[in-house]
Structure formats: structure tokens, C-alpha cells
Amino acid sequence: MPIPYRLVVPLGTLLFALAGCSTPLTTPPSPMLAAPAGEQALATTTDCCTSLASLPYRPLPIGEILDLRFMPETPAHAFDDGKSFFQAFELPRNAGPLSLDVTSTIRNGQVFAPTLLILDAAFTPVRRVTSESLSVRRPSGFSGARLGEAFNLTPGPDTAYLVIYSSRTDREATTPYESEAQAYARVRGLAAPPGPDPKAVHAATGTMTLEVAALTRNDGFLSLGNSTTQSTAAVQPRTTAPAAAAPPRDAGDIDPEFDYRRMIEAALKAGDIELAMTLAERAERDGHPGTRAWLAERLQARTP
């Protein structure tokens, strides 16, 4: 093997490597600020606004995945449960039910743990979903460990604005998560690394994604628009959240695939009109519009 030829490949590889450093082909580093620096930045940022009504709301686009930044250049406000960088949205009127999918990825041992605050048309808080309600999703190999959850809401006078921020209580908690070494051991059948799960610090800064989609039916998401959601109750630090926990669901929820019309048919066949009407009312409440009218048509059809 001639010596010059031998040197071609490693030198070529090295040159290619170095060339790669200066080309725009690679993804730039994601914005990241260490948690203490983020807290310091928040402390020195002035309150942008005098009230919830004066926050800089922007329209919430449907059918998009929004990358939300909570960084020193982002506006901050002193909410009643703590000062925070925030993103504020005006919900689209007449858009019908929406699904919101929030994802906040744990990076370098820290995560932005959001609270979702729903305001009515008069800018009064009506619902508050804290970060404790979010599930810890373990790494899938293509996505890192993350906080995430899906919700639905129906914009209207009582559900007019959405504000995403991180409360003082959110930031006092931590999130245990599955590390890369633990994920590797799990999927390769290796002995699990000893020691406790690492805990992600809840930082004042960070990024997250918000996916907004129009809903045509009840998809079984947590609802932001009815009484089954978490209220403004105090949040305990997240210390024992299981990995890949199922989305929390209210005990009173009926399975989303519950076939109301089939059950109403059965009730009518059994002659139990009162039960049929009860089921129709329940269907309407659970996001099946038109069930009541459909039942009325059935009853008219049965009238001799």
C-alpha cells in the first residue's frame, strides 16, 4: 500500500469534518440558557404590562406547529402566581373545537415547565392547567425525554385567550426522567444503570412546541373547556411521576369511542325514552353535537 494513498482517506475525512464546521449544512445549536442564568435574566426583565388585558396577544394559527421561545428577549409579566416570560394568544372565534398538543423537551437536565392559562373575553382567568398535569414521556430514540400533553378546547366568550408561562410553583418542582443511558439499557435488554432517575430542573427560560389542530369530534383529549380539568389548585413538586404515564383522565369521562347513538337505539328499542334522552344530553356535553336533534327525529319517526 503506497503511503500517500493511505493518507488520502484520513486526511480527506479530517478535511471533510473541518469543512462541515463552517458550512451552513448543520443545524445551529438550539437556544439554551442555563437555569441560574435564566432566573437571573427573568429577575432583571421588567414587567411588560400592567394587567392581563394588556398582554401582547397574537392570533393562534390552526394547523401549525409553533416553536415557542421563552428567552430574555421574550416579554415577561408578574402573574398572580409568579413572574414569568410568556406567550399570549387570542383564540380564533368560530373555529369550533381545537386540540392543543404541548411538548417541552428536557435538554441538558432542564426543561421549561409551562402553565396554560385560559382567559374569558374580559381577560379573567377561568382555567389554569399547571405543569403537574403534563405527562413525562420517555425518550423514543427519535425524541428525547419530554413533558407533553394533549388538550382540547372550544373557543367562545368563556374561552377567548390562552397564555403560556411558568409559574413560581412550576419552577420549584423538578421532573424525573429517563436518561439516554437508561433508555439504551431498556431497549437493549441491559441491566438498568443503578441510582435514581435524573431530575430535570424547571427553568425560567427554554423552548417548547404547541401544535394546534381543528377537532371535528371528541378525540379523547383532556378538555380545557369543562370542569374536568385541573383548577387553580396548588401544585406539589413533581417527584414521582411515572415514565410514560398515561394521560391523566377524569374518572367521570366516558371512553371517547363510546357509541352514544347505538346505545340510544338500544334504549329506544327497550322502550326507555327517558334513558335515551339522558344519553343524548350526555352526548351533547361530551362533544357529539346534533345527537339531541337526531334523537328528536327518531322519536318523530316512531310517532304513529
Next chain:
Amino acid sequence: MIASRSVLRRPLLAAAIGASCTLPALAYADINPEFFGYARSGIGSTSGGGSQTCFQAAGAPAKYRLGNECETYAELGLGAQLYQQQDATFDFASRVAYVTAQDNDSESLQDDDNDIALREMYVSGYNVVDGLPGATLWAGKRFYKRHDIHMNDFYYWDVSGPGVGISDIDVGTGTLSFAWVRSSGSDDGDGLFPDSGQQISDDTVDARWSAIPVNPGGTLELGVDYGRSSLSEWQEDYYDDRNVDYDNGDKGWMGTVQHTQSDWFGGSNTVAVQYATDGIITRDGNAVGRGSGALRQEGNMWRVLDHGQIWLAPDKVDLLYAAVYEDKDMDDNTGREWFSAGVRPSYYWNDIMSTALELGYDHISPQSGVQGYNGSDHHVTKLTIAQQWSAGRGALVRPTIRLFATYAEWNGDAYDGDRGANSLSASAGPNNVDFNDNDGLTFGAQMEVWWGS
């Protein structure tokens, strides 16, 4: 009474409410399949011509793997949680492994060098044994609490196979696990066995006391494996007739003491000491601690190793490292000493791109009775540079696509005149350096990925 009448009048409502309450508890009502696995594949060439040669010291059970893997290997797993009620769960998992020589498009898994193997098929029940909360009862074939060194793909404690066990019993200070596993042999090592299809059943009993806290961030694991060949009466008669003494060689035990330190320069460090006797020692394979099928293998083995991952500069430079010393002292002088050491520093240019270097060294000192490879002291040193694109920062972040160049040197001829093993193993991949070369250079590209939901 009014309430009772109301319910009785509404059997459908009662049924609907009852169904909605009980549905989550039914095993078959809501199965979410889990897809998990591992894969690596790529393309490489040897400088001077031919496909990629992989450099492994003859007699060594492992090689440093970065830019030094010549095959496509994949494990595809499917599983699901089948039952969940309160804290009790039943889970199913399966895994099939595939190996091909990475030669062309359509590679039959029946061809030489290619393989398909059923590696896992088991059910585990968590919290299903009264009085043992937190314990897992399992049965079936599985990867069982394997301990490996990632850098050189060396599994130093692995009793995987079909079996049964109960694991992770909380005893206040750590956890206890017990397993009975099977690793049948098809050959007694002497060619005497009449029918290789008639397997010798090698059973291993594995007991571990794990996660014993001994210092801040440090835990100890103690383990004992006892293995023996379970000969049927006709097999014993067969060997008795031929005056084969299998009383000692067909059994053996292995003890392991391992300490793992977390919070170790941003990573972790593991040091392990192992001692094994007779039949539980695997001769040259990637060895582990289970019955080997060799009826007359007598001797002992010491192994000391240390490996880990640390961050030299947070988010910028991390380091994988490993060192192994193993002394197999066999009564028939077919053992050897193996010393191995390697480092893999990686520099992260950003979240996606990194440059990794891997320097590895393996030294073999054979005993006098070794046949089949260089009977003198020999060594292999390899150096790899790889440019990598990964889904994040860190040595254990995947997927990764890498371009690599690997240089290796060794003493003595690479292969014998028939291209069999001499200083280099002949089974690590294509043998495309000249038989009397003392060094070689390869280059290529590889992807590596693992995933799981």
C-alpha cells in the same frame, strides 16, 4: 329503595356505566404495541482494495467497535402491556435479531455469515406476587440483566436465554433477583458426542444482590452464577463407556463484584471483579458466565475491568473509556491472558455534529497449548477518526450517521497461509489485508440507531 328501583328499571344504563368502569381493567381492551430495537449497517473498504476488514486480535473476545464493524446487525422488538390493574401489570416482549455480511442488496439469511435468531419471547408480571411488592416475575427467553462495555461490545456478565425468575425483590438495602436459565451446548469439545443434534443441557442459576448503596452515588452489585451440564442417563452412559471424566469439567461457578459510581464527572464509572471456574468459562467467545457445553474444561478465570463515560467539558467533550484484564488459566494450557484498553473522546461541534476518535489496544498472551492462532504474544492497536451526525450530544445518543477512517497495526502475520487466524481473528469480517501485512487502513460509513417507545 327508590334508587334500587331506578337501577332495576334501567338495565341498559347500569350496563353502560358498568362497562365504562370496567373497560380499563380488561387486558384486551386497550393494547398499545411497543416497537423497539437496535440496528447498525453501513459500507466500508480496505485501503489497497476489497471490502472492509475488521481488526480484532486473535484470541480476544472483543474489538473496539467505532469504524470497525463489518456487518449489518439488527434487533427488532415488539411488545405490549397486556394487563394493568392498580399497580400490577403484565407485559409481553419479543425480539428477533438479524445478521448479514453487508455484501449486496438481497442477502439470504440462510447463507453463511448471515443469520436470523429469536432472542426474546417472554412475559413479565410486575407486582403480581403477594408479599413481594415491586418484584417482577418472568418466564420465557430473554436478555437478562446484561452487563456490557459499549466501546468494544463486550458482554462480561450475560446469562440470557430461556428461563424463569423473579427479579428486583426489595430487601430494604438493595434488591435480590433469582433466575434459572438455559444455554445448551451441541458439542462436548472433543468431538466425541454422537449426534450434535442431541443437545447437552447447560443450566445456570443466577442470584444477584443489586443496588446496594455503599457511598454517595455509588452502588454495589454482588452476583453468583452456578452452571452445570445436565446429562441424561443415556448421555452419562455414553461417556462412561468412553472413560470420559465429566465430574468436574461439566460444572462451574462465577462470582461477580461490581461497583457503579454515578455523578462521576457528569457520567458514571463501573469497576467489576469476576472469578470463574471450569465449565462456566467460555473459551474464546464473548463470554459471560453460563454453561459452555464443554464437559472436560477445567481451569479458572480472573477478570478485572473498568469502564465508563465522563464529560471532560460539559456539552463539548465527552469520553468513553474501558480497560480489561482477563486471565484464563486452563488445565490443558489452552487459555490466555487478555489485556485491553481503549478511549473514545468525542467533540460536539453543535447539537448534531461531532468528531470522535477511538484508540484501542488489545494484547493476547496465549498458554502453550493454544492452537488455531498465533501462539506467541501478539497485539492489535487501532485508531479511528469519525465524523458523526447524531440526534443530540452524548456518546449514547442515537441515531448516528458516521463517516470513518480506521488504521490498525499488529505484530506478526495477519493470517496464516490459508487466511485463517494468526494475529488477527479471521471471523471478524472480510480478511482483505495481505496475510503477511502488519498494518491496514479502512474507511467507510455506518449508521447506528436504537429506539423504543
